[in-house]
Amino acid sequence: MGRAPCCDKASVKKGPWSPEEDAKLKAYIEENGTGGNWIALPQKIGLKRCGKSCRLRWLNYLRPNIKHGDFTEEEEHIICSLYISIGSRWSIIAAQLPGRTDNDIKNYWNTKLKKKLLGKRGPSRRGRANQEPAACGTLAATEGGATAAAQALSSSALERIQLHMRLQGLYSAFSCASISSNAPPQWPKLETTLLPNRPLPAVQPTDAVATAVRVQHHPQHLVDQTLAAAAAAAATTTSEAFEAEPVLDPAAGANYMPGGRLDQIAKLGFCSSSTEAGGVAGTVESSSSSSLLGWFGYGPHDELYDFLYSSSRCDQSAGGAQGGIVHHLPELQCPDVGAVVGADEKFSAWTTASCDYGPAGQLQGNPVNMQDYVLGYDQ
C-alpha cells in the first residue's frame, strides 16, 4: 500500500532556491497564475523542482506583500493569544496577520516567542536530540502521576498548559487580590482579542488564506469537545457558511466573523466553564482600559502583554524576572492553593495535582479531570 510519491524524487532538485529559479517561478505565476496544478507547473517552466516545493516557495517567499522578520508587538500578542486559544493552527493564525506566512509564524514561535513566554531552561544542552522543548521537559519533570499524563500530551498541548499556568501564576501573584473573590479569572478569550472597533486587517485573498478558515477535520487531533458541541448546536451553520470568505461584521457583536469557523473557535477557545457562566461580561466590560493599542480587553491579555514587554510587573510577580523574561516557571513554583480558588475548576484541579502539592491525593488519580484537559488541549 503506500502512497505514490508526488514527484520523481531522483530527478528533482532539493535545497535552497537559486535566484534564477525564483525568477522563473515568479514570472510565470505572475503572468499565468498557478493554473490550479502545482504538480504540472515545474515541468511547464522547466524547473527541476517538486510541485509542492514550488507551491511552498511561492506562498512563503515569492508571493507579493510577504513580510519577513520584525514582528510587531501587536503581532506577537495576536500569535500568543491565538496559540493559547487554538493551538498550533498556524494557517489560521497566519490568516490574522496579513503578509505573514504560517511558516514564518511557526518559526517565530518556535525560536523566539515560545522561549520568551515559557522562559529559558538553564544552560541549553547541545544537539537537536537534546533540545526538547522546554514545555515537555518541564512538565515531564513534574512528579507523580503527572508524568505519565504529560507523556500523553502533545508538546503543543503542554505548551499551552504552561502558558496558562504562567498566566495563572501571574494572575494569582498580582491580580487576584484586586478583584472580587467571586469573579472567576479571565482566561484568554478571542472575542476580547478581536476587538469591536479594531477591524482585522484585510486578508489577502490567497489560496492559503482562503483555505485557512475552512472547516478541517483532524481526526488525529482530539477535538475540543466544546467546539464539537457548539458546532452541533450551531446547526444552522452549514459547511458552506464555514467556507465563506472571512468578513468583518462589526454590527453583529463586533466580532470577527470568518464565516464561522474561526469565530467558533475563538468564542470557544479556552474559556473556563465558570467564565462562560458569568465571567464574560466582566471580561468585556473592562476592555476599555486596554493598554495595548486598543486591541485587547484588560485581563490575561494585558497580563500577557505585560509579561512579554514589561519588566517591572514581571519583576514583581515572578520574583526576579529580568527584562520581561521570567526564568522560573510558575508551575515549578506552584502558586498557592488559595490563589487558584475560583479559577477554572478543572484546570486548577489539574494543575494542583500535577504540581504535586496541596491536599495530597485530593485530585490525583482522577482520570476524568485529566481527560477533560487532554481533550481541550491536545491538538
Add this chain to the structure above:
DNA sequence: AAATGCGACAACCGCATTATC
C-alpha cells in the same frame, strides 16, 4: 584562528483532507 555552541530560517516530509474520475 579554530572549534564549538546556538539561533534563525528555509525547505522537506508525511499525513490528512479535498477534489476528481
Add this chain to the structure above:
DNA sequence: CGATAATGCGGTTGTCGCATT
C-alpha cells in the same frame, strides 16, 4: 462509492551565520 491524485498543513530537519570559548 471507492480509488487515486492534488493540495494543504504542521512537524521536523538541514544549513547558514554569528557568538562564544
